[in-house]
Amino acid sequence: MSRNSPGQAKPVHRVRGVDHAAFPTFDPNATVRFYRDVLKFPIVHSICAAGWGPERHPDFIHFFFDIGNGDRLAFFYYFGWSPQGDQTAPGDAWARLPHGTPEFFKNSRHIALNVGDEEDLLEYRRRLDESQWPVEMQVMHETIESIYTHDPNGYMLEITRQLRPVAPQEDLDAQLTIAALCDVTAGEAPSMDKLLTRKAELIVERAAAWEAEQPGWREAQRELI
Template sequence: MPTAMRTRGVDHAAYVTAKPAETIRFYRDVMGLRTPHVITAKGWGSRPHPDFVHFFFDIGNGDRLAFFYYFGVPEDPEAKSPDYHLALHVDTEEELLAWRGRLEEHGVRVIAQITHETIESIYARDPNGMVIEITRPLRDLTDRDRRDAELSIEALLDCLADDTEPTLETFWRRKAELVAKELDNEASPDDPAGGDPETGREDG
């Protein structure tokens, strides 16, 4: 296989959960896995799609285990979710486009090409109907992404613990409250503008 057509292993395997709180507590608290990234969106793709939060767990060697939680969608144990998928990693846009070309040359329909927050992906189906994603990073993940993921997880758990049915909008509002609280805690209570507490002068 030409160098440009290689994949770099598993980027993530994705599943759907109707029990996000239990899932988070198991993988984060019991297994001790970190959450490097969280994606939220009001649907995606060309077909009607529910609002979702898509959270990832670091399982080592750059691989991730991911789950979708759909707001307002009741659990259906008999349903087969179309969003179970395996994502393979490539490094560059050139490699991603080469894979799209290869699939199409072999008569495989590319379902979608989507840019998410930090990745760009193409999607196709194998002969069994399983979705295969090929994805490339748009940038490296940082400690800020990890902290953003932690706040997202905390906001989701807060919404799920509430009596009302959680929505993406209530999740965003709760996360905004947590971010504002963290920013307030980082600022000096005597000098929230960040000036010198002894002289009263602003930095710079």
């Protein structure tokens, strides 16, 4: 998208499109197989959140698929939490949410809109704060800064700006994280600790193959010592 020339006023409408749409998943293995393996959307980012949020908030993984044109599709997997026990029909789970379902789970289904810079983000904060729907949170994430509110229908809306480009190494880290997530959720009592342990094992298992694909890497490391 072209930027405004120096001195030219920015338009009233500053959103550049969808950054990501997000949903909870009850079955990360099936989710990864469907979006990555069947539809061929690569995994491009993940966040491991342990001890995050208000009291009794479960540990979770937030992972993203690249669906083209700079847009992403994201999912949350919450360790040890399910809205209604057996999730043999996850497609129906949202309609069966019991009374008292935590807000964090309801808010996991949201849309994030992208803006170009801090000025645009703060302009939307000003507009919201002067309305009936003021900003509820402003959060600095790993690679983005976001503001959040709920629209008149009760849906969470996120407006976000990128803080820095995502490095290829971070995409590789995300792929290892989701491989570990699929492994541990295929077993009993998955947890963040089990995921991190399995991820470390995958790093060791794949290190030799990675080094073989990087000519001169070992020699370069010795020169740094």
